[in-house]
Amino acid sequence: MNNNNHIILKNQQFSGFDEKIEGIIFEIILKHIKDLIYVMKVEENKTFSYVFLNEEAKGHARLTNNSLGKTLHDVLPPETADHLHEQYISVLEKREPVSFQDIVILSDKRVVHGESILTPIFGENGNVLFIVSVTRDISARVADKEMITYMAYHDQLTGLPNRSSLKRDLDSAVEEAQMNSQNLALMFIDLDRFKFFNDTMGHVAGDHLLKEVGKRLSSISQQGYKVFRQGGDEFIVILPNTSREISQTFAQNVNKAFTNPFVLENKEFFISASIGISLYPEDGRDGNTLIKNADTALYRAKELGRSLYHFYSADLQKHSSHLMQLETGLRKAVEKNELEIYYQPQMDLGTNKVTSFEALLRWRHPVLGFVSPAEFIPVAEDTGLILSIGEWIIHKVCRNLKQWNESGYGPVSIGINLSPKQFQQPELVTIIEQNIKQNQIYPGCLEFELTEGAMQDPKRTMETLAKLKDIGVRISVDDFGTGYSSLSYIKKLPIDTLKIDQSFVKDVLHDEKDAAITTTIIHLAQSLGLSVIAEGVEEEQQVEFFKIMGCHKVQGYFFSKPLPENEMVEHYFKNK
Ligand code: C2E
Ligand code: MG
Numbered sequence: 292m293n294n295n296n297h298i299i300l301k302n303q304q305f306s307g308f309d310e311k312i313e314g315i316i317f318e319i320i321l322k323h324i325k326d327l328i329y330v331m332k333v334e335e336n337k338t339f340s341y342v343f344l345n346e347e348a349k350g351h352a353r354l355t356n357n358s359l360g361k362t363l364h365d366v367l368p369p370e371t372a373d374h375l376h377e378q379y380i381s382v383l384e385k386r387e388p389v390s391f392q393d394i395v396i397l398s399d400k401r402v403v404h405g406e407s408i409l410t411p412i413f414g415e416n417g418n419v420l421f422i423v424s425v426t427r428d429i430s431a432r433v434a435d436k437e438m439i440t441y442m443a444y445h446d447q448l449t450g451l452p453n454r455s456s457l458k459r460d461l462d463s464a465v466e467e468a469q470m471n472s473q474n475l476a477l478m479f480i481d482l483d484r485f486k487f488f489n490d491t492m493g494h495v496a497g498d499h500l501l502k503e504v505g506k507r508l509s510s511i512s513q514q515g516y517k518v519f520r521q522g523g524d525e526f527i528v529i530l531p532n533t534s535r536e537i538s539q540t541f542a543q544n545v546n547k548a549f550t551n552p553f554v555l556e557n558k559e560f561f562i563s564a565s566i567g568i569s570l571y572p573e574d575g576r577d578g579n580t581l582i583k584n585a586d587t588a589l590y591r592a593k594e595l596g597r598s599l600y601h602f603y604s605a606d607l608q609k610h611s612s613h614l615m616q617l618e619t620g621l622r623k624a625v626e627k628n629e630l631e632i633y634y635q636p637q638m639d640l641g642t643n644k645v646t647s648f649e650a651l652l653r654w655r656h657p658v659l660g661f662v663s664p665a666e667f668i669p670v671a672e673d674t675g676l677i678l679s680i681g682e683w684i685i686h687k688v689c690r691n692l693k694q695w696n697e698s699g700y701g702p703v704s705i706g707i708n709l710s711p712k713q714f715q716q717p718e719l720v721t722i723i724e725q726n727i728k729q730n731q732i733y734p735g736c737l738e739f740e741l742t743e744g745a746m747q748d749p750k751r752t753m754e755t756l757a758k759l760k761d762i763g764v765r766i767s768v769d770d771f772g773t774g775y776s777s778l779s780y781i782k783k784l785p786i787d788t789l790k791i792d793q794s795f796v797k798d799v800l801h802d803e804k805d806a807a808i809t810t811t812i813i814h815l816a817q818s819l820g821l822s823v824i825a826e827g828v829e830e831e832q833q834v835e836f837f838k839i840m841g842c843h844k845v846q847g848y849f850f851s852k853p854l855p856e857n858e859m860v861e862h863y864f865k866n867k
């Protein structure tokens with residue numbers, strides 16, 4: 292090699308790829324390679340002294356050209372030297388290459404992860420004469436690996452440990468609880484109406500909210516708990532070494548953490564969370580069971596109202612599997628012809644005639660037998676099945692009306708119950724309109740029953756009701772008096788009928804307050820020009836009471852229970 296960094300081979304060096312050329316090439320490699328390369332001589336007293344350092348190695352720590360001939364302990368800080376000495380000794384003992392990873396401090400004080408391979412070189416007598424050490428900076432690899440591990444175990448959005456993390460940590464938390472005979476609580480936390488928030492505010496706002504929720508859940512004043520994001524708007528907390536009382540306090544604090552509004556784009560939003568809690572060991576001895584049971588408890592908390600916590604109990608299990616059975620059955624009920632419509636007559640107290648009926652759904656479950664609509668309608672609501680079932684009811688009632696018309700019966704009007712979800716369904720008006728047209732029925736024959744709960748949103752309620760009135764159908768408020776509608780609200784809406792809830796009718800003869808409420812509703816209806824029906828009338832004296840008070844119609848067991856269509860036709864049309 293010459294001084295100008297040019298490598299010039301003399302003629303005689305072209306005789307082949309011999310040791311000389313090899314030497315030159317290795318020199319180049321050693322000079323430019325980024326690995327730290329040292330060659331150590333094994334001294335008689337089993338110390339190791341530097342005999343060669345490549346350029347990169349000279350950068351390391353205190354090593355310079357002056358280090359040549361000196362031992363590890365001469366050059367390096369005692370601890371580092373001790374550590375390396377051990378590794379070199381192990382090469383002597385094993386008589387084969389040894390590799391290890393450690394922290395290496397470079398000349399520029401950068402601390403890097405190094406991976407070293409020490410390879411022995413043997414003399415003719417079989418003794419190790421030299422050891423070649425090659426150290427590679429693997430910091431990038433280590434960092435990548437750490438990043439990948441971090442990402443695998445953390446949720447990107449909230450930075451909280453994720454589901455994989457939960458699996459790992461929960462198993463070890465359960466093991467620890469078992470070893471120390473302690474209780475452990477698992478809390479399943481789910482935001483209330485998050486889907487609605489996300490749909491109306493957009494995903495960016497939704498993401499922002501989830502991040503904030505993560506922060507609030509992470510800063511509850513209690514030590515030693517861990518929060519995980521299970522996915523979506525679901526979070527899980529592991530509370531080790533706890534008791535029912537402590538976890539109850541914790542759950543209350545979680546609920547409290549949601550009392551302050553969340554601020555997004557200068558607007559305030561109130562979001563609440565529901566919590567299901569399971570305890571180790573009584574509610575489950577392994578992670579999966581604890582999660583499953585906390586989920587069941589959460590479901591119950593939601594059912595009871597939102598922003599609540601609920602502990603798991605074995606009864607819940609029965610409750611939820613019953614619900615599951617209803618849900619699965621309900622999905623097939625329509626196609627398996629298990630649903631039927633019954634009609635309950637409404638007696639007109641002015642004419643003593645029956646000209647209207649309420650359509651009430653009946654379900655004959657093949658195993659459970661008769662299931663009350665009070666039980667399955669909420670399931671149908673929750674699962675969205677109410678939309679297809681509701682459509683089926685409208686279709687069926689309209690078909691019946693057409694058949695009765697063709698048979699020369701009637702005229703009658705039929706009340707059809709609309710559940711809140713159905714009422715909010717954008718296609719509702721079109722569906723009703725189409726069925727009316729197809730069956731050529733007079734729109735005034737249909738009266739749709741809505742509860743006050745279905746009319747929460749004034750603007751939308753007004754719009755939908757206006758469209759329904761345009762078609763010409765009638766509207767009644769069902770279970771009137773049990774909701775919270777304001778009187779001015781009732782005045783503004785295009786309503787035809789108020790149905791007095793049966794809870795007021797039941798004791799109307801014995802309870803002065805019930806009597807006062809029903810009388811007030813009747814007067815209200817009269818002054819607003821609305822028709823009024825009392826529901827759940829079971830006794831003759833009740834009929835008398837409503838007649839005297841000027842109530843238009845009564846409906847109840849006193850006159851008739853809801854009847855299957857053929858019986859209703861037989862009794863009210865043919866034998867009229
Ligand atoms: P609702 O609309 O208030 O219906 C009146 C309920 O009172 C009916 O219960 C009826 O059978 C019952 N009833 C009638 N007369 C008497 C009586 O004299 N005494 C007593 N104790 N009860 C009486 P049902 O059929 O079990 O329905 C319960 C609820 O389920 C209904 O309350 C309604 O909210 C809902 N529902 C029923 N059918 C449908 C439907 O087709 N669609 C929707 N969305 N909901 C329905
Ligand atoms: Mg009704």
Ligand code: MG
Nearest residue numbers: 769770790826
């Ligand atoms: Mg009712």
